[in-house]
Amino acid sequence: xxxxxAVVPLRVDIAEKTFKSAQGVSITALQDLSFEVRQGExxxxxxxxxxxxxxTLRILLGLDKDFSGSFQLPEGGxxxxxxxxxxxxxxxxxxxxxxxRLALPKSLRTKNLDGLFDTLGxxxxxxxxxxxxxxxxxxxxxxxxxFATEPAVLFLDEPFAxxxxxxxxxxxxxxxxxxxxxxxxxxxxTHNLREALMLSDRIIVLAQxxxxxxxxxxxxxxxxxxxxxxxxxxxxxxxxxxxxxx
Amino acid sequence: MTAPDTGDRPPGAAADISSQSxxxxxxxxxxxVAVSLLGxxxxxxxxxxxxxxxxxxxxxxxxxxxxxxxxxxxxxxHLGATLGRVAAAYVVAMVVGSVIGVLLGSxxxxxxxxxxxxVLFLNIPALVxxxxxxxxFGLNEAAAIGAVAVNKIPNVVVTMREGARALDPSxxxxxxxxxxxxLERIRxxxxxxxxxxxxxxxxxxxxxxxKIVLVVExxxxxxxxxxxxxxxxxxxxxxxxxxxxxxxxxxxxxIELLLVQxxxxxxxxxxxxxx
Ligand SMILES: Nc1ncnc2c1ncn2[C@@H]1O[C@H](COP(=O)(O)OP(=O)(O)OP(=O)(O)O)[C@@H](O)[C@H]1O
Ligand SMILES: [Mg+2]
Numbered sequence: 001x002x003x004x005x006a007v008v009p010l011r012v013d014i015a016e017k018t019f020k021s022a023q024g025v026s027i028t029a030l031q032d033l034s035f036e037v038r039q040g041e042x043x044x045x046x047x048x049x050x051x052x053x054x055x056t057l058r059i060l061l062g063l064d065k066d067f068s069g070s071f072q073l074p075e076g077g078x079x080x081x082x083x084x085x086x087x088x089x090x091x092x093x094x095x096x097x098x099x100x101r102l103a104l105p106k107s108l109r110t111k112n113l114d115g116l117f118d119t120l121g122x123x124x125x126x127x128x129x130x131x132x133x134x135x136x137x138x139x140x141x142x143x144x145x146x147f148a149t150e151p152a153v154l155f156l157d158e159p160f161a162x163x164x165x166x167x168x169x170x171x172x173x174x175x176x177x178x179x180x181x182x183x184x185x186x187x188x189x190t191h192n193l194r195e196a197l198m199l200s201d202r203i204i205v206l207a208q209x210x211x212x213x214x215x216x217x218x219x220x221x222x223x224x225x226x227x228x229x230x231x232x233x234x235x236x237x238x239x240x241x242x243x244x245x246x
Numbered sequence: 247m248t249a250p251d252t253g254d255r256p257p258g259a260a261a262d263i264s265s266q267s268x269x270x271x272x273x274x275x276x277x278x279v280a281v282s283l284l285g286x287x288x289x290x291x292x293x294x295x296x297x298x299x300x301x302x303x304x305x306x307x308x309x310x311x312x313x314x315x316x317x318x319x320x321x322x323x324h325l326g327a328t329l330g331r332v333a334a335a336y337v338v339a340m341v342v343g344s345v346i347g348v349l350l351g352s353x354x355x356x357x358x359x360x361x362x363x364x365v366l367f368l369n370i371p372a373l374v375x376x377x378x379x380x381x382x383f384g385l386n387e388a389a390a391i392g393a394v395a396v397n398k399i400p401n402v403v404v405t406m407r408e409g410a411r412a413l414d415p416s417x418x419x420x421x422x423x424x425x426x427x428x429l430e431r432i433r434x435x436x437x438x439x440x441x442x443x444x445x446x447x448x449x450x451x452x453x454x455x456x457k458i459v460l461v462v463e464x465x466x467x468x469x470x471x472x473x474x475x476x477x478x479x480x481x482x483x484x485x486x487x488x489x490x491x492x493x494x495x496x497x498x499x500x501i502e503l504l505l506v507q508x509x510x511x512x513x514x515x516x517x518x519x520x521x
Contacts (some may be wrong), residue, residue: 063419081423093516102434103424119333129516130367149424 003135005114010060010153010185013070016054029055030067037202039074042179042186044196046245047206053189054086057155060187074152074185080105082151084159087115088138090130090161091146097126100145110118113148120144120187136167140174147178157198160195172199178225193245195233198226205242217241249451251339252489303485312489317490320474328463328471330498331387339451342395344444348436348474350403351410367400376465385466394458401454402447409443441513448506458499 017030029052037043045053058064060071061083066225082103090099093131097117101109117123121142139159144152159175160168172195179186190196196203203217217238221230239245287305294304315321338400350357350364379393413436437444463472471490477485 059418061423063422080425082424083420085416086422087416089416091420091434091438093441094434102426102430105425131516145424150389 009041009072010074010187011072012056012060013034013071014056014059016069017059017067018063028210030039030059030212032212033069035204035207035213035216036234037185037187039185040183042183042188042199043204043205044055044200045091045187045189046193046196046203047191047211048067048208049191051206051209052211053108053191053206054157057083057157057187057189062153064094071119078105078150078152079150080149082146082149084139084142084146084154084156086159086161088130088135088142088155090138092130093157095127095129096122096141096144099130099141100148103145103149104112107147108148108150113144116144116148116178119178136163136171137162143171143175143178147184149184150182154184154186156186158189158194168195171199176197180223183188191234193238194231196240197231198223203238206240215242258404277489299315300481300482303488306493307485308488310355311485312493315486315489321490323494324469324474324490325497327467327469328456328459328494331391331394331459331470332452335398335455335459336448336451338395338445339393339398339402340447341445343399346399346407347403347406347506348410348440351407351411354500356409364400364403367396369406372397372461374464376458380466387467389466390459390462394455394462397458398455402451404442404489405447405450406440409440412443413439438513445510445513452498452506456494 002125007218012033012035014030015032016032019027019029033056043055044165047053060073061081073079083107088098091102094102097113100113106109114123117126120143122137122140124135125133125141129173130141133141146156160171174215176199179211187197188199197219200219202219205214205217206212207214207224219226219234221234226234278460291304294302322464342484347424350360376390376398378388379396383389383392417435417439418431421431433455458474459470463470464476467473471494474490475487478484478490
């Protein structure tokens, strides 16, 4: 399937991002972080906990403007961005369906969401409130919200964290299903190497804080060939290329 | 919730029994309130019988005055006037107080600057505000309502400032990423988070406001419950004073039961999880 949208990639060039703590100590979270994600590509940012992955995404989402450097988001089609946050962040006082529809631009507000809800197994949950969902279902709803907006670029911040492994695995497959139906440029943060190898076209490996790129690992194999045998081969060659990385 | 199984009912009557117990469960609090109020009336009647005095009429006398005032229409005229002032002052105080409170709660430097003002206004006696309002703006309706609102606004500001400090930034960030419009942010992100604080400010607000409205009416208006009470005070007619007071308390109770509580139940429906 052809990627949707024009050809401007996601280009990141952050010179430095420093936090000032309340005591006046400054922490450099990012330094000389630069990478690109090609159009329609699914990339993973892989790095140790606390290295600055969420900070990077927050900058790209426009939530943190206090940094030096620049970045460019893909354009064309829609200029919309979508995000799946580390927490589901659904409005507790709106139903699942209202949560999804509120995120849509006016022109898409009344669009038919049956297919998306069906694929994600949320068809019977549309009128439930988030408090009535398990964490796994809430994360699915957050995925539904992100994909419903038909974004030009999609950011995901450890969307499967704190789920048991079986649920996480189910959700990874669901993510691949909805993503393949409309391959959007996507950047996903994770510290789970297996997850990155299973989902992505390319892995951007980050160093310890202050985060910068250690190197790239391309997974050229189509996803449906990535069976357990192939995955262990991929793992081995990843470890050869990046011996220090867990 | 279902009542425990009593054991000796015919099979097939389950639905019937559970719906009856549901009705009983719904009626019990109402019944408790009714019995409790009846008890208070009896106690009052007993006391009035024990110490008969013109200054301490029994419930029967007060009821007669109430019926008479209702029959000639005076009661509803004055109740309506007072209720209108309460409603107007409430709306003004809630809107102005909420806006100021949310602004102070989300801007720390503004908060630090205006905090002393707030303490000052919190401590100005209601009577002073009312007298000054009548002197500066004349004995008119706007001055009356404004004076009541000004008395209430600092309380609303303090409560809503707490609410704004408790706002969860992750919802605002989600709304920014998905480009919610300004009105949508207020309606779907801001107000639902402030709802408990709005409810708290409303509750303490209505109680305070109607008491101040009576003072305002007494000092500078020629109709309304406060004016009537002042009138009957000069006539030393305690039965009429009590009749008007009870009528207005009853109106406020009905508003609480039929308006405030249903609205609150609706606003918090998402908190209830089905069992
Ligand atoms: N608001 C802040 N103020 C001060 N320091 C911060 C702030 N936010 C993040 N940091 C620091 O920046 C560094 C990177 O944080 P970040 O949340 O980006 O890590 P992460 O890679 O997402 O980690 P994790 O995998 O645990 O989510 C951390 O050391 C953290 O202490
Ligand atoms: Mg993080």
